[in-house]
Amino acid sequence: MPGRFAARLVVSISGADVGQRVSLRRRLPTGEYSDVVGVLESWSGGTLRVRRRDGEVVEVPEGIVVAGKVVPPQPPPRRRPRTGEPG
Numbered sequence: 001m002p003g004r005f006a007a008r009l010v011v012s013i014s015g016a017d018v019g020q021r022v023s024l025r026r027r028l029p030t031g032e033y034s035d036v037v038g039v040l041e042s043w044s045g046g047t048l049r050v051r052r053r054d055g056e057v058v059e060v061p062e063g064i065v066v067a068g069k070v071v072p073p074q075p076p077p078r079r080r081p082r083t084g085e086p087g
Contacts, residue, residue: 009067015043017070024050025067026060036060037071 013022017040024036038052048060053074 011065011068013040013068013070018042020070021073022050023069023071024048024060024065026064027066028064033066 022040036058038050041049050058
């Protein structure tokens with residue numbers, strides 16, 4: 001069917017990935033999707049706890065996770081080049 005796009009959503013993480021950086025896609029009550037990226041701190045009692053880079057912990061019920069995967073660690077921050085010596 002030309003013009004149709006279908007995405008295959010796969011959850012390829014498990015409790016064994018605690019401590020790894022993950023990307024989760026969750027379905028919100030509005031029907032929209034939202035992504036959460038961070039370190040998977042725990043997965044117990046049907047809830048995934050993910051710590052974002054700003055320190056916020058997001059709790060995601062596993063029943064609304066539609067896709068998930070382990071992603072590479074966050075790259076270190078870039079350093080700005082020096083523009084000259086202070087005056």
